[in-house]
Amino acid sequence: MNLITFTADGAQLWGVTTPDGGAVALSPGFPQWRSLRDVIAAGAIPQVLAAGKGRAASHEAGSFRHDIPVPDPEKIICVGVNFPDRNAEYRDGQEAPPNMSLFPRFARSFTGHGTPLTRPPESPQLDYEGEIAVIIGKGGRRIPEAQALSHIAGLTLCNEGTIRDWVRHAKFNVTQGKNWEGSGAMGPWLVPFTDPAQLLEAEITTRVNGEIRQHDRIARMIFPVARQIAYISTFTRLVPGDIIVTGTPTGAGARFDPPVWLKPGDEIEVEVPGIGLLRNGVADEESTQE
Numbered sequence: 001m002n003l004i005t006f007t008a009d010g011a012q013l014w015g016v017t018t019p020d021g022g023a024v025a026l027s028p029g030f031p032q033w034r035s036l037r038d039v040i041a042a043g044a045i046p047q048v049l050a051a052g053k054g055r056a057a058s059h060e061a062g063s064f065r066h067d068i069p070v071p072d073p074e075k076i077i078c079v080g081v082n083f084p085d086r087n088a089e090y091r092d093g094q095e096a097p098p099n100m101s102l103f104p105r106f107a108r109s110f111t112g113h114g115t116p117l118t119r120p121p122e123s124p125q126l127d128y129e130g131e132i133a134v135i136i137g138k139g140g141r142r143i144p145e146a147q148a149l150s151h152i153a154g155l156t157l158c159n160e161g162t163i164r165d166w167v168r169h170a171k172f173n174v175t176q177g178k179n180w181e182g183s184g185a186m187g188p189w190l191v192p193f194t195d196p197a198q199l200l201e202a203e204i205t206t207r208v209n210g211e212i213r214q215h216d217r218i219a220r221m222i223f224p225v226a227r228q229i230a231y232i233s234t235f236t237r238l239v240p241g242d243i244i245v246t247g248t249p250t251g252a253g254a255r256f257d258p259p260v261w262l263k264p265g266d267e268i269e270v271e272v273p274g275i276g277l278l279r280n281g282v283a284d285e286e287s288t289q290e
Contacts, residue, residue: 005066021062068111079244080247081222110185123166126262136229143230145226153192267280
């Protein structure tokens, strides 16, 4: 049983999953917690899971839209170039750097499981990046690395979709290429974090139209998750509901010769056994002025 945020009949709800792909809406019974971010901040995940145990689905599979598990995080921080083979892709002759590369993403740049990624009219260079995302449960500042995993509330999956040519629009940052509306995805749910083995033994696979494009073990990260939490919390206070997107393996479309970009009709799957499978298609965004 996992935690889920979803929309049905125009209302956003949160609750728990059922084995048959349905959802149990629990938010009407807990009006004090508007979103899963509030549940996490209250330390109420065990209470919520207990409330959903054994209950029949209030919403059957296919009757609702998956939203990103924490729809209103204070911040989403992404870690770049965090696998050895990914570092080698840059062909700059440099060993892994002593500190991690970071950049922010906005919640609006992600959509949920089952909703197509958006390819904007400004660029065809929509790319995929399969990753694990960590949701912070207990906040803090200057969190010791040895204690960092105890600050995790849960795990989810991320397709950190990127508009590649916009990543190179400036000299020192990638933010604009990483934040196109609906260009990435997160979900399908939040898996409560109860055991370090959920990370240390995890393997991540990304498939495009059934073809494996990325595969690696989380244990091979240059900067492990505990180090990420410790380092990030040095310069900013982590708060409940914050999301750290932990890094993608080699094999993104940009690294093919010639590059292979996502297009309408493609299907991308990011899978980690024990966490789930995140699946999205691709759709073109209409060019509108608002």
